Amino acid sequence: MSDASSPKIVIVGAGPAGIRAAAALVEAGRHPVVIDEGNRAGGQIYRRPPDGFTRTPEQLYGSEAAKARALHALFDRLVKDERLTHCAASSVIAAQDGRLHVLGEGAMQLVGYDRLILATGASDRVAPVPGWQSAGVYSLGAAQIALKAQGVALGRRIVLMGSGPLLTLVGAQLVKAGADVAAVLDTSSWRQQMRGLLGLAARPLVALRGLALRARLGGRYHAGVTLEQIEADEQGVIAMRWRDAGGREHVTRCDMIGMGWHLRAETHLADLVGCAFAYDARWRQWLPKADAMGRAGNGVYLAGDGVRLLGADGAEIAGRLAAAACLADLGQSAPSASADLRELARLERFARGLARAFPWPEAMARVLPDDAIVCRCENVTAGDIRQGVAFGGCEANRVKSLSRVGMGRCQGRYCQLAAVELVAAQAGCTPGAVGRFRGQAPVRPAPTGAFLRNG
Numbered sequence: 001m002s003d004a005s006s007p008k009i010v011i012v013g014a015g016p017a018g019i020r021a022a023a024a025l026v027e028a029g030r031h032p033v034v035i036d037e038g039n040r041a042g043g044q045i046y047r048r049p050p051d052g053f054t055r056t057p058e059q060l061y062g063s064e065a066a067k068a069r070a071l072h073a074l075f076d077r078l079v080k081d082e083r084l085t086h087c088a089a090s091s092v093i094a095a096q097d098g099r100l101h102v103l104g105e106g107a108m109q110l111v112g113y114d115r116l117i118l119a120t121g122a123s124d125r126v127a128p129v130p131g132w133q134s135a136g137v138y139s140l141g142a143a144q145i146a147l148k149a150q151g152v153a154l155g156r157r158i159v160l161m162g163s164g165p166l167l168t169l170v171g172a173q174l175v176k177a178g179a180d181v182a183a184v185l186d187t188s189s190w191r192q193q194m195r196g197l198l199g200l201a202a203r204p205l206v207a208l209r210g211l212a213l214r215a216r217l218g219g220r221y222h223a224g225v226t227l228e229q230i231e232a233d234e235q236g237v238i239a240m241r242w243r244d245a246g247g248r249e250h251v252t253r254c255d256m257i258g259m260g261w262h263l264r265a266e267t268h269l270a271d272l273v274g275c276a277f278a279y280d281a282r283w284r285q286w287l288p289k290a291d292a293m294g295r296a297g298n299g300v301y302l303a304g305d306g307v308r309l310l311g312a313d314g315a316e317i318a319g320r321l322a323a324a325a326c327l328a329d330l331g332q333s334a335p336s337a338s339a340d341l342r343e344l345a346r347l348e349r350f351a352r353g354l355a356r357a358f359p360w361p362e363a364m365a366r367v368l369p370d371d372a373i374v375c376r377c378e379n380v381t382a383g384d385i386r387q388g389v390a391f392g393g394c395e396a397n398r399v400k401s402l403s404r405v406g407m408g409r410c411q412g413r414y415c416q417l418a419a420v421e422l423v424a425a426q427a428g429c430t431p432g433a434v435g436r437f438r439g440q441a442p443v444r445p446a447p448t449g450a451f452l453r454n455g
Helices: 016-027 057-080 138-151 165-176 191-192 205-220 268-272 311-329 340-359 362-366 384-393 394-403 415-429 447-450
Strands: 008-012 031-037 085-087 090-096 099-104 107-112 115-118 123-124 137-139 159-165 181-186 220-223 226-233 238-243 249-253 256-261 264-266 277-280 285-288 295-297 300-302 373-375
Touching: 008 016, 008 191, 016 057, 016 099, 057 311, 085 277, 090 268, 107 447, 115 311, 123 138, 137 138, 138 256, 159 165, 159 238, 159 285, 165 181, 165 205, 165 256, 165 384, 181 205, 181 249, 191 340, 205 220, 238 256, 264 285, 268 277, 311 340, 362 415, 373 415, 384 394, 384 415, 394 415
Parallel strands: 008 031, 008 115, 031 085, 115 300, 137 256, 159 181, 159 256, 181 220
Antiparallel strands: 090 099, 099 107, 123 264, 226 238, 238 249, 277 285, 295 300
16 A cells, blocks of 8 residues: 555546556556446446345346456455455545545545546447437436346337447346337448448457347347337337338337447546547547547546547556656656557547447437427427527527536536537537537536535
């Protein structure tokens, strides 16, 4: 354990990136503090079920079971040996002047840091579809969490829609678990998916594994669809109305819909600690800027999907690199990063292929009817946003202040990307010119009483 006078290193997130960063720091003789929202480490991709859960890691994680076991065992061993401090079930809701405001056990405490590694991961990237505010509509990630953590499907008859690897994965996992998956609707056409083949060839085994999962879906899978309307009654979802690649209309009866278009980087804390951002036209979202090692300036390091959307394998590498950069900046030797940097470059080629094969549906977002809900938290419609542009121009935060889009509890996590597309279309500019919503504290809803019971 490092002595009390050593610089305090805090890691936010205990997924693959956070675990690898922590292990690298411990190996170098440091004692990091790891803050994570989960009760046990693993992150979203390797989320662990409660004790006594009967499904095996092979059932939960499929081909990634060995990796999940290894990461879980590594972190648990470090905790048991008291080589790091694990703040479980704790959320960082604000950051200022080298201190994190951490909510845990119903009270708030301030955690200072000298060096900060943000391994905050990503969440579902969703696009509004008319009727998506209805009860029974979930993100793909929520459907997967329910299956992993509780062994349940969120509906009796399920339709999944969106695009990207998670769409296929969740569909295959639900089918394997015995759920009634009526349809898997992919907005990316076969032709579009073929355009990403060159990049996907960077990881041929992963690509083949994805095709094998796709094969499990059989006739449930439809590419190049047009999503028209989620139909619902007073009890919730009753059907999905869509058109196939040939333009034929279908109405699929269901009581649950899962939706998602790959991932959206979780960047709110990076914003609050002062990281610079740049618009990434490939992913059509604003991402924090960092060098190849994860340095973002001012003693802050970024790792994992919160800065580069490279998946779990890329997150592990990025975690090691961020730790190595942190150690080097503290004047301490670290293992050579050359092999990790080469592997990261290969994963980035694969990610570019994914982005091309399964693009964000900006055209769908831009033509939403005026009465379609875009911001579910604040009940803001596409028409409200277009009217905001008419009064306030094309700047994201100006439109936000006029329409209240992105002011709800999710702080724009689900609506910002579509709102920016609407603003850009209405103003005749690019999404990059529109800008992004400013991050605000608290980044997660917090009970008022917690601020009165500071730890």
